[in-house]
Amino acid sequence: MNAHIKFITDATLAGLAKWLRLLGFDTIVYGSAADRPMMRQAQSQERILLTRRRDMRERQFAGDLFLLPAASTGQQLNLVIRKYSLKINSREMYKICLICNQRLHSVGREEVRDLVPAFVFENCEQYQQCDHCGKIYWLGSHIQNALQFLEKNNINIIKNEEM
Ligand SMILES: [Zn+2]
Structure with a gap:
């Protein structure tokens, strides 16, 4: 189970953070310059720190830090998934808001009638x-696009028939 795994990324990894959220992982993007306060937050909230900054690794940090290379978002995502042996399950996708990292709640179809495009x-x-x-x-269509992206980046997904 990887439900408890949480991340914090620096601002340059916002694209990666969005994908981690899409896959169901609680992920904070640290808005200010990646520095000591970011490390403190990572430690106090037990988040894995993902960064592009080499100098972060040289600082004292008792938590888990993963230095990512310059690569496409898909490649970075692949590296994180492999490093932490994350299980990607289509049932866990789209459970967290991609914008604010909050848990989503089911709403009835009638409640959204006037809020979504008619064809949707x-x-x-x-x-x-x-x-x-x-x-x-x-x-x-969202989930189909996401699955295609994952496949293109050699990321294995546990698929569920009901999706
Ligand atoms: Zn939101």
């Missing part, structure tokens, strides 16, 4: 919403 309403049964920013997520 016609074609999609299940919706999730972020309580924090109000953004509504639906599956369907």
Whole structure:
């Protein structure tokens, strides 16, 4: 189980952070310059620190730090998944808001009728919403695109028939 694994990234890894959220991992993007306060937050919240900054590794840090190379988001994601042996399950995808890292909640189809495009309403049964920013997520084409991206980057996914 990897439900307890949490990350904190520096701002240059925001693209990677978005993908980690999409896959169900609680991931904070540290807004300010990656420095000691970021390390303190990583330690106090028991988050794995992902960074592009080589000098971060030279500092004293008792937590788990992974220095990522300059690479595409897909390659970086692949490296993180391999390093921490993360299990990627399609059932865990789109459970966290990609924007604010808050857990999403299911909302009824009728509740979103006026909030989503008509073609989406016609074609999609299940919706999730972020309580924090109000953004509504639906599956369907989103998840297909995500699965294609993962496949292209050689990331294995546990697929569930009901998706
Ligand atoms: Zn949100």
